[in-house]
Amino acid sequence: xATIMDGKALSLKLKEQMKQRIAQLKQQGINPxxxxxxxxxxxxxxxxxxxxxxxxxxVGIESEVITMPEQTTQQELLEVVERLNQDETVDGIxxxxxxxxxxxxxxxxxxxxxxxxxxxxxxxxxGLLSIGDECFxxxxxSGIIAMFxxxxxxxxxxxxxxxxxxxxxxxxxAALLLKNNATVTICHSKTEDxxxxxxRADVVIVATGRRHTxxxxxxxxxxxxxxxxxxxNEQGKLCGDVDYEEVKEKASFITxxxxxxxxxxITELLENTIQAAQRHHRAEK
Numbered sequence: 256x257a258t259i260m261d262g263k264a265l266s267l268k269l270k271e272q273m274k275q276r277i278a279q280l281k282q283q284g285i286n287p288x289x290x291x292x293x294x295x296x297x298x299x300x301x302x303x304x305x306x307x308x309x310x311x312x313x314v315g316i317e318s319e320v321i322t323m324p325e326q327t328t329q330q331e332l333l334e335v336v337e338r339l340n341q342d343e344t345v346d347g348i349x350x351x352x353x354x355x356x357x358x359x360x361x362x363x364x365x366x367x368x369x370x371x372x373x374x375x376x377x378x379x380x381x382g383l384l385s386i387g388d389e390c391f392x393x394x395x396x397s398g399i400i401a402m403f404x405x406x407x408x409x410x411x412x413x414x415x416x417x418x419x420x421x422x423x424x425x426x427x428x429a430a431l432l433l434k435n436n437a438t439v440t441i442c443h444s445k446t447e448d449x450x451x452x453x454x455r456a457d458v459v460i461v462a463t464g465r466r467h468t469x470x471x472x473x474x475x476x477x478x479x480x481x482x483x484x485x486x487x488n489e490q491g492k493l494c495g496d497v498d499y500e501e502v503k504e505k506a507s508f509i510t511x512x513x514x515x516x517x518x519x520x521i522t523e524l525l526e527n528t529i530q531a532a533q534r535h536h537r538a539e540k
Contacts, residue, residue, distance in 0.1 A: 398519025
């Protein structure tokens with residue numbers, strides 16, 4: 256029976272520590288500020304943005320949400336980003352994805368200054384992560400590493416399989432695992448005989464967006480299993496990419512959905528914003 260890695264509890268613990276750190280920063284005249292830009296009326300995005308804004312308030316980070324209509328042009332959005340780039344009071348800029356179809360996401364993400372790119376999506380941060388240098392790493396993979404540290408899971412030398420190759424989770428997850436000396440395999444939709452990889456893995460991280468990607472027969476006894484997925488079952492209940500009830504009987508550690516990786520994602524975004532404010536302050540000296 257697996258130990259449940261409680262991301263919600265860890266998130267609360269880290270937020271309490273952040274409150275104290277931010278209070279100390281404010282005494283030094285450093286006031287971390289995050290601006291989130293929301294374009295359109297995607298209901299899921301609205302929920303995510305509300306959660307980010309609320310979490311900022313809980314730890315003492317100043318937060319502003321700029322909402323723009325669905326018909327916003329790319330040029331209008333780029334002008335807003337440029338204004339925020341030039342604003343010395345802003346430490347972190349986050350453009351909520353997805354964007355309306357008339358706007359090219361790559362162009363917008365590349366327009367954010369790398370030092371304010373707290374999502375870690377700018378090519379400069381992606382490149383720095385790939386060579387193991389200091390940078391802003393995407394929040395979900397960072398949150399998973401924080402969970403490993405909290406639960407005493409040493410991944411150095413371990414056989415780690417990442418299922419999914421997205422720029423937001425899969426690829427940066429592999430880079431962070433490598434940085435922590437793991438042996439890494441990336442699997443994806445074109446991988447032949449997925450089970451032959453997962454059955455050998457000490458750690459499996461699943462980020463496919465498909466229910467039951469990982470079932471009990473695909474996991475070895477004692478593996479660490481991390482579920483990044485967010486789906487709904489036939490009853491409309493939230494579930495992940497892992498067959499949780501079956502896999503938890505074989506795994507040594509497992510994350511639940513909800514309450515696992517999700518809360519840690521926002522917490523690591525807050526951490527990136529604090530780091531951005533500290534670097535910004537050092538650069539001004």
